[in-house]
Amino acid sequence: MKVFGYHLPGMLLLLVWGLLWEIVGQLKLTFLLPPLSEVIVTFFEVIGTPAFQKAFAETAYAFYSGVAFAIIIGIPVAILMGKSRLLDELLLPWVNVVLSAPLTALVPVLMVLFGFGMKSIIITTTLFAIWIIILNSRAGVKQINRSLVEMALSFGASPIDAFFKVYFWAALPGILWGVRIGVIRAVKCVIIGQLLISIVGFGALFELYSANFLMAHFWAVLIVLFALAFSISEFLAYLERRVTYYAAKR
Amino acid sequence: MVVSPTNSAVAEAPTDQFEIAVSTRNISKNYGDVEALRDLTLEFPRGQLNSLLRLSGCGKTTLLKIIAGLLEPTSGEVKVNGQKVTVPGADRAFVFQDFALLPWATVMRNVAFGLEMRGVAKSEREAIAERYIKGVGLAGFKASYPHELSGGMRQRVGLARALSVDAQVLLMDESFSAVDEQTRRKCQEDLLSLVQNENNTFIFVTHSIEEAVCVSDQVAILLLWPSRVSEIIRPISFRNKGVDNIRGDPEYLDIVDEIWASLRMYVE
Numbered sequence: 003m004k005v006f007g008y009h010l011p012g013m014l015l016l017l018v019w020g021l022l023w024e025i026v027g028q029l030k031l032t033f034l035l036p037p038l039s040e041v042i043v044t045f046f047e048v049i050g051t052p053a054f055q056k057a058f059a060e061t062a063y064a065f066y067s068g069v070a071f072a073i074i075i076g077i078p079v080a081i082l083m084g085k086s087r088l089l090d091e092l093l094l095p096w097v098n099v100v101l102s103a104p105l106t107a108l109v110p111v112l113m114v115l116f117g118f119g120m121k122s123i124i125i126t127t128t129l130f131a132i133w134i135i136i137l138n139s140r141a142g143v144k145q146i147n148r149s150l151v152e153m154a155l156s157f158g159a160s161p162i163d164a165f166f167k168v169y170f171w172a173a174l175p176g177i178l179w180g181v182r183i184g185v186i187r188a189v190k191c192v193i194i195g196q197l198l199i200s201i202v203g204f205g206a207l208f209e210l211y212s213a214n215f216l217m218a219h220f221w222a223v224l225i226v227l228f229a230l231a232f233s234i235s236e237f238l239a240y241l242e243r244r245v246t247y248y249a250a251k252r
Numbered sequence: 253m254v255v256s257p258t259n260s261a262v263a264e265a266p267t268d269q270f271e272i273a274v275s276t277r278n279i280s281k282n283y284g285d286v287e288a289l290r291d292l293t294l295e296f297p298r299g300q301l302n303s304l305l306r307l308s309g310c311g312k313t314t315l316l317k318i319i320a321g322l323l324e325p326t327s328g329e330v331k332v333n334g335q336k337v338t339v340p341g342a343d344r345a346f347v348f349q350d351f352a353l354l355p356w357a358t359v360m361r362n363v364a365f366g367l368e369m370r371g372v373a374k375s376e377r378e379a380i381a382e383r384y385i386k387g388v389g390l391a392g393f394k395a396s397y398p399h400e401l402s403g404g405m406r407q408r409v410g411l412a413r414a415l416s417v418d419a420q421v422l423l424m425d426e427s428f429s430a431v432d433e434q435t436r437r438k439c440q441e442d443l444l445s446l447v448q449n450e451n452n453t454f455i456f457v458t459h460s461i462e463e464a465v466c467v468s469d470q471v472a473i474l475l476l477w478p479s480r481v482s483e484i485i486r487p488i489s490f491r492n493k494g495v496d497n498i499r500g501d502p503e504y505l506d507i508v509d510e511i512w513a514s515l516r517m518y519v520e
Binding site for chain 1: 317320321322340341344345346348349350354356365366369370413417
């Protein structure tokens with residue numbers, strides 16, 4: 003960004019927003035928004051507490067398990083859909099329907115089925131992430147350059163060789179793109195799930211803080227979550243860029 | 253120069269005096285209601301460069317893909333060395349119009365890919381690939397990735413890949429159409445010396461009249477919708493005059509003019 007001919011780093015804008023927050027907070031317009039400095043102080047207090055660390059561990063566990071299931075199930079299903087016309091026509095309408103359905107409404111049902119604990123949260127996370135992974139990976143498989151397929155065939159590649167040495171790598175950018183969006187959805191979901199079920203992880207913590215009007219604590223935890231979600235997404239975007247670089251269209 | 257007029261006359265065409273590497277017999281290909289090829293019979297002599305000259309949009313590269321075994325003809329058959337073929341085989345290798353290189357693999361791995369698929373051990377296939385990489389003039393680029401190369405260099409990688417599997421028949425699908433004009437001329441000259449030095453049979457699809465006449469021992473002209481052979485031309489006098497003299501040779505210019513005159517009516 004350039005202001006009056008001076009080159010300013012992009013992060014500077016973030017500081018301006020932080021300053022605005024501090025000012026609004028100091029004006030004590032509403033108890034909902036404590037000053038940023040107070041939030042930051044609380045942040046360092048909070049991350050030391052066992053309650054926070056327990057919530058963090060539980061959330062991370064639910065998140066990684068949910069995402070792992072979504073990827074392990076989603077990618078093979080997507081590849082099969084991309085390769086088999088029958089399977090594609092059988093499953094695609096459902097994937098599209100569930101993708102746009104408000105899955106949050108299903109959480110109470112899942113709670114009845116799987117109890118009020120970790121299991122329900124993991125399943126909810128998987129359900130949030132898996133559909134977009136399937137849809138994008140399928141698109142990646144479908145968009146494989148036709149001549150790469152013909153090239154593999156014309157050089158006598160066995161189906162297994164063709165799959166692992168050509169198709170998979172050619173579809174990788176699409177697959178990673180799906181995984182990234184799936185992971186971002188999973189971050190949202192793991193919190194929504196915990197809020198709804200609200201006895202484990204950050205959900206319990208949010209519940210506790212907001213019930214006691216501990217707004218600085220509330221914001222501190224929220225900032226942790228934002229930062230986590232952002233860095234996970236940026237890391238995946240970085241991976242994606244690296245792969246797309248090699249798999250770029252000529 | 254010998255000109256034989258129609259596909260019905262192929263039997264007494266001058267190909268009789270050559271050993272035939274590839275022949276197509278009464279090939280037809282329909283895509284639904286669209287007839288792409290009709291009753292196409294052609295013979296390709298061994299060790300020569302055979303062009304299929306086509307008008308833009310005509311049957312595309314259907315015939316080449318049928319010979320490669322990538323497409324199944326609706327009727328008719330393809331014989332390579334007298335054996336009927338229906339699937340891709342080690343006797344034929346394809347050079348693609350858009351190069352079809354693996355973007356995530358180095359030049360070395362791309363060139364060795366055909367051998368890798370045939371289960372040749374790594375050290376052996378890299379030794380072979382190295383020879384052909386040098387052969388097409390890319391010795392310094394074996395660790396480069398395709399996106400780091402120019403169009404002409406990429407096509408030479410594709411050519412080296414096809415040569416390294418030691419196929420007798422090389423199928424080239426408008427191989428030089430995606431590179432710029434100057435590179436294209438260089439590619440054509442390289443191809444001419446390749447035909448002289450190697451004993452492969454080349455089948456070369458192009459829509460450039462000049463390119464076809466310049467590089468070919470035999471030019472088969474395909475007509476549109478459905479594609480069929482209109483004539484077969486075998487330039488003879490300038491073939492051995494050397495690369496530099498071909499484009500100025502009177503016979504070369506005559507043939508180019510003649511082909512254009514006969515095709516002009518089909519181009520709107």
